[in-house]
Amino acid sequence: MRPSRRAVLTAAATAAVSTAPTAAAAPPHHRLRTGFERLARDGYALLAGQKAGVVTNPTGITREARHIVDVMHADDRVDLTAVFGPEHGFRGTAQAGGSEGRHDDPATGLPVYDTYLKSGRPLADIFTASGVDTVVFDIQDVGARFYTYIWTLYDCMEAAQLAGKRFVVLDRPNPVTGRAALGPVLHREFATFVGRQPISQAHGMTVAELARLFNGEFLTEPVPLETVTMSGWRRSDFYDASGLPWVPPSPNMPTPETALVYSGTCLFEGTNLSEGRGTTRPFELLGAEGIDRRWAAAANELALPGVRFREAYFAPTFSKFQGRTIGGVQLHVHDRAAFDPVRTGVGLLVTAKRVWSGFAWRPDHWIDRLTGSTRVRTMIDAGADTDEVVAGWQEELAAFRRTRRKYLLYR
Numbered sequence: 001m002r003p004s005r006r007a008v009l010t011a012a013a014t015a016a017v018s019t020a021p022t023a024a025a026a027p028p029h030h031r032l033r034t035g036f037e038r039l040a041r042d043g044y045a046l047l048a049g050q051k052a053g054v055v056t057n058p059t060g061i062t063r064e065a066r067h068i069v070d071v072m073h074a075d076d077r078v079d080l081t082a083v084f085g086p087e088h089g090f091r092g093t094a095q096a097g098g099s100e101g102r103h104d105d106p107a108t109g110l111p112v113y114d115t116y117l118k119s120g121r122p123l124a125d126i127f128t129a130s131g132v133d134t135v136v137f138d139i140q141d142v143g144a145r146f147y148t149y150i151w152t153l154y155d156c157m158e159a160a161q162l163a164g165k166r167f168v169v170l171d172r173p174n175p176v177t178g179r180a181a182l183g184p185v186l187h188r189e190f191a192t193f194v195g196r197q198p199i200s201q202a203h204g205m206t207v208a209e210l211a212r213l214f215n216g217e218f219l220t221e222p223v224p225l226e227t228v229t230m231s232g233w234r235r236s237d238f239y240d241a242s243g244l245p246w247v248p249p250s251p252n253m254p255t256p257e258t259a260l261v262y263s264g265t266c267l268f269e270g271t272n273l274s275e276g277r278g279t280t281r282p283f284e285l286l287g288a289e290g291i292d293r294r295w296a297a298a299a300n301e302l303a304l305p306g307v308r309f310r311e312a313y314f315a316p317t318f319s320k321f322q323g324r325t326i327g328g329v330q331l332h333v334h335d336r337a338a339f340d341p342v343r344t345g346v347g348l349l350v351t352a353k354r355v356w357s358g359f360a361w362r363p364d365h366w367i368d369r370l371t372g373s374t375r376v377r378t379m380i381d382a383g384a385d386t387d388e389v390v391a392g393w394q395e396e397l398a399a400f401r402r403t404r405r406k407y408l409l410y411r
Contacts, residue, residue: 032242035170035208035228036060036068036138044078046168046226053082053132055115055156057149058092059140059172059247068138068170073108082130083112086139086152088250095251096277115152117193123159135160137207138170140249144263145186145201146194146370149249153207154196154214161223169227171208171409175239175246175259176341178204178410183263183342184393185400186372194369200400201342201371202263205408206230212407229409238336252282261331264345267376270367272360273352274326278316285314286348287328289321291356296329298351302386306339308332346376347386 039046052072054060060068069090072080083090089100090112099116113126127135135156139149153169160167183201191197197218203210208227215222239246239256248254253262258281265283268275276285292311299309312330316322329348333339353359361367367377379389 032173032230032232032237032244034063034172034230034244037062038231039170039228040071040075044072044075046228047078047134047136050133050166051079051081051131052134052136053084053113053127053130054080055084055086055135055137055139055152057086057088057090057139057249059249060138061245061247063244065245065247069105069110070107073110080110082132083110084115084126084130084135084156085112087116087148089114092248092251115156118159119155120159121162123155124162127159127163127165132165134166134168136168136170137211138172139207140172140247141174141207141210142249142253142259142262143174143176143202143204144259144266145183145199145203145372146266147249147262148193150203150207150210151193151196153211154218157211157214157223157225158219161219161221165223167211167223167225169208169211169225171206171227171230173230173233173237173239173242173244174204174206175256176202176263177238178206178209178235178408180204181397181401181404182340183397184372184376185396190369190372192369195372198372198400199404200397203404204235205404206233206410209404209407209409212409213404216407217403227409233410235408235410252277254280254282257333258283260333260336260339261341261344264341264343265331265348267345267349267367267370270362270365270370270377271349271352272320272358272362273328274316274320276314276316277319278322279314281330284331285312285328286331286352287312287314287321287326288356288358289324289326290358291327291352293327294355295327295352298355299329299348302347302351304340304344304347304386306333306335306337307344308334343386343390346380346389349376349380350384350386350389353380 072078088094099114181200181204185200186195186198215225262283273288276282279285296309296311309329315325
């Protein structure tokens, strides 16, 4: 990574003191204000005299569960003229790998443009055609490199720069805290929409911090960027400390507990095992035909911090093994502060391969796209244990952590 080339404009951040949550009980809800709340409280001064378009989805809500597009559209102090929808769509009607296409929003009449799988000049042309002066981003992330909304952020920043637009990011909490970056760092030759640039598998940043990182390290030409930070959020806070309602950012991210395990167990998308899609506990239930109690026993023997594994049987209603009863494990996180999702995901891969003769990687080696290189797959195939695999990425992770530190906004 090259050093930062340009200072990034940000709105002032204020940090409120809060109590870190424990595994035993939810913490009291201190008064967190999201970036949108602070923007609205200031009378949308940051958007004064600008035609604004918002990149958002169903997570872009107030604490009263009103969508920010509906709120802004009804307020004469802001000139909202367009909406841009990511994967799953602006109102969230599409499943994984889908979007809503170009349409007019029935509730507001605003034109909705589809950004999914668009980048560079084609996306810049959409921003130009929309007539907006400023592109605003407000989407809830879940803290994992392969969750596509942060790459929608990156693509929209790049396209806004090409189109000569301002870019404003309204910040929201990282639901699994911002304490640490974890896991392997993407190698550039494995860049896809589940990882455009070399960041770690669990990045430990908010979307505003990521925007600063993208602008300072990765964009060829920085976009005129402003971030509206939260007040009342600390890096140690889990989502339930926010007092905000949880809206699933995508159909298979139903709860904050899903987000807690996702940066590790999503690796099973790269195997022939079910990652729990089609169940009420996606990414917490994992399994396949022919797996029995031996997997849970082997996983528990690893004594991974903060988590236990239960022998489980389930029948997915869609995706892998649809309608068939399969065996596997359910993760039970009992100490979320100690839990390491990436190490846990690797440990589960190692033990699944050891106890189930049917284990296989997806033929397209999708696991390499998820982990960011061939290292995890080839080490596990060579018989490496969990600690050996994790040790393999520590040097590159340390380098990313040093770079990341420059762009953090909260304590």
